[in-house]
Amino acid sequence: MGRTSDARERILTAGADLFGRRSYASIGVAEICAAAGVPKGSFYYFFPSKQALALEVVDRHWEWQRGEWMRILTSVAPVVDRLRDLFVATAQMQSDALKGTGAVVGCLFGNLALELSTQDDPVRARLQEIFEEQIDIVEATLREAEAAGDLHVADARESAKAIVAQIEGLVLFAKLYNDPAQLESLWRSSMMLLGLQDEAVA
Amino acid sequence: MGRTSDARERILTAGADLFGRRSYASIGVAEICAAAGVPKGSFYYFFPSKQALALEVVDRHWEWQRGEWMRILTSVAPVVDRLRDLFVATAQMQSDALKGTGAVVGCLFGNLALELSTQDDPVRARLQEIFEEQIDIVEATLREAEAAGDLHVADARESAKAIVAQIEGLVLFAKLYNDPAQLESLWRSSMMLLGLQDEAVA
Known part of the structure; x- marks a missing residue:
């Protein structure tokens, strides 16, 4: 059983690596099995399809990322500082990927959203759901900042969506130029989106 | 010769349609030829590879889109109104795609950027280059608005980049939810990014 569950983990790790770096359509089950070092029969013992594996990879990645977001956005720092910490962490994640794999991998969810949205419904x-949750989390933070008197926005939901969209757009640039520095303006852009003046964020 | 150039056009039209709707990796030369109604030999007479076709599809799409952007952004309307017209046109293009194909197709450049950035260098x-040009065009418009006294931004280049990133992020949502209404907030978000008050844009 130890051996069996090890194979499942290795398939998930290989899938996360490949889906993170390459186009979903370009990756076959045979390649995932080769990367994981497991026979093809093992794959189908654990996952009915590549899509089923992708769903679990997406769920795990979000579980990890949501944990990071919640840790940063519910810290004891002033609310606006927590938002800045989130953007610094986002840029850092892309820098780490560049050091580890030689490439800015971008956002797994954004990559899959653009590739699969006209074809792959599950x-x-x-x-x-994941992007809704991301917007929920940012919205809750903005409402907390409003309650603390740190900012005022006309529509917290719309502002939160604009911030998540800004993250996705700048992560696209970071990936396209293979340059995490593209994310350096995320903080200033987000402060503009929230109507915060420079002195409030210095 | 009329027949020959017709085949080339049909391959380009089929490529634009398929690359616009589906993952690049999922599309083969055989499928493009079938959609275009040309034999495979014709394809390789005109294009050395799928990549060469993709480059020409991208160039043509940008030639068209740049024409639209320039037409809107150099009109006689007040500068800030031209920006709003650009965002209305962006949303309209996604609505038209939804009516025509049943799907919000998103941005061809953004789709390919996320799919190919770790693998396909040409x-x-x-x-x-295309995203640089998009940012150039928006930046020139912002500088014109500044010269007219309609707005003041700390860094016109950075603001232009934030606006193009916001477009890409919201187009991603429009595609993910198959809902062009996701783009309705683009105007308000962009005005926030430019530090314009509500009364200035009413």
């Missing part, structure tokens, strides 16, 4: 439905 | 290099 993964797409899950990605919709 | 297309990626071209996409880098």
Whole structure:
């Protein structure tokens, strides 16, 4: 049994690595098995399809990323500082990927959203939920900042969506130029989106 | 010769349609030829590879889109109104795609950027140039608005990049939710990014 569950983990690790770096359509089950060092029969013992593996990879990645977001956004720092910490962590994650793999990998959810949205409904439905959750988390932080008198926005939901969209757009640039420095302006852009003046964020 | 150039056009039209709707990796030369109604030999007479076709599809799409952007952003309307017109046109393009194909197709450049950035260098290099040009065009508009006294931004280049990133992020949501209404907030978000008050944009 130890051996069996090890194979499942290795398939998940190989899938996360490949889906993170390459186009979903370009990756076959045979390649995932080769990377994981497991026979093809093992794959189908654990996962009915590549899509089923993708769903679990997406869920695990979000579980990890949500944990990071919640840790940063519920810290004891002033609320606006927590938002800045989130953006610094986002840029850092892309820098780390560049050091580890030689490439800015971008956002797994954004990558899959653009590749699969016209064709792959179960993964797409899950990605919709994840982006809703991301916007929920940022919205809750903005409402906390409003309650503390640190900012005022006309529509916290819309502002949160604009911030998540800004993250995705700048992560796209970071990936396209293979340059995490593209994310350096995320903080200033987000402060503009929230109507905060420079002196409030210095 | 009329027949020959017709085949080339049909391959380009089929490529634009398929690359616009589906993952690049999932599309083969055989499928493009079937959609275009040409034999495979014709394809390789005109294009050395799928990548060469993709480069020409990207160039043509940008030629068209740049024409639209320039037409809107150099009109006689007040500068800030031209920016709003650009965002209305962006949302309209996604609505038209939804009516025509049943799907919000998103941004061809953004789709290819996320899919190919870790693997396909010639297309990626071209996409880098196109996004630079998009930012150039918006930056020139912002500088014109500044000269007219309509707005003041700390860094016109950075603001232009933030606006293009916001477009890409919201187009991603429009595609993910198959809902062009996701783009309705683009105007308000961009005005926030430019530090414009509500009364200035009413």
